[in-house]
Amino acid sequence: MDTANISQCPEVTVKCFLLSKFQSAIAQQGKLKEIPLNRSKDSARVVYVSAIALKLAKTWQQTPQTIAAKLAETLEPLCCPDFAVKVAGAGIIELELTDAGLAFWLQRLAQTNLPVSESRILSPVVSADRLFPIQYSHARCCSLLRMAHRDRIIAIAQPDVATAPQIWSLASPNPIPWIDEGDRLRLVHPAERRLISQLLTVLDNLYPTFDVKNREQPVNYFKLANSLSEAFQIFYSQCRIWGEVKIDHPKLAQARLGLILATQSLLRFILEEFLNAIAPLEL
Template identity: 75%
Template structure:
């Protein structure tokens, strides 16, 4: 069985990772069509819920609860230690990203460039005033990263670029210290909201990496604006310098990891999907 974790797997998004695991878990019943899988609304916990057992009940001639129990037993070793899996009373299946899995996923977002889609539908030309908030957030990310490099909070392999790179590669710390005693350091509401938006934006962009779904309309500008707004809230509420830098430098580095992940995704949307410039300064 495929036991690759979220950092090693070829799937770009958390949702696609889980859908691949579901496909591996369902070993009978023939073609089942689309697997229902949706993110929970909780911005603190990264939870996905699937009603696949209800969909399979008629063909499998079992109760949804019995099917859910069987699928959970198969999914648990496929998803651990990245996800916990449990069956709910209604026959739905809940999968929650663990702190270890979240750290791996954040590291991937921060340090592995997103693949350029083979098929992509560029958005219509967007006016400069509508792009500016997104470009400003991207430039702010770049400014913070360069400042952190100068202050030796982090070490960027090539900080003196003139155009936004696909990824700002870290020489140190590597990996980013997301975890403290088995628990993710980033627990502030603004941090959790930014993490949630990063994963949500990627989940919504997933069709661009799937040739069979490439015609599905995606509002790239709306996704970028939502992420930009979450970043601005994070930037205003979560300090990196001052007492945080001197007293809890690993927390500062983890917050810079979020900046890295945000910059990478904003650059991708601006340059690859909106056909716009991702400035490193304004």
């Protein structure tokens, strides 16, 4: 994985990336104001579904199946190797994040600051007792990362709480070993997959924040952060890092810490930038 190019990727979210590829695919026919694109509810996989062929059928005067096949053929090289593209029944286009694609976006989320829009809209004030579970999850993420640094599972460039930057940079491993020797994602436990799915769901739901032109509905930042906090707590209770995992499967331990780093980064971003709350490094 070429980490040097991750920070240069212009699209902030997975959804934003795919929408740009769809626009490129239909460029010869003119741009569409709105492209239908949604995540499937399968938390074990990350699949995006588009009924754009149905929307274009009347204008292009072709069957949805024909349009979908043409678009899929154009999209495939644009999305490779991050997505597997196929046409399902009724002209529906499905794009599934590959293990390489998941590794790319997880690495990007774990080690790249998200941009802050000048026109961002803050959430209504949320009471301290409702915010506490989210703040606790953030502090727990920080605590686990510092413990892993002390135990030399990972090396954080600036681990000191007093001088820690907004997002901790890993001196090693870099990149995080998301992928195993068989080019498969190491993270296959249901709780890991649920947390990955929630990370990408939260990121995609922030899409209107990064693209003001598409901001049609207000974003419920508290709900997003709370859902991510709950997914993290389930992951933390079911997926070990120390003990035999650290000894026998150190790269799995590092990949799980990568998930914690990505969670910490996203929770901090929402707490500080949208909920106008402190993201504590320790409690």
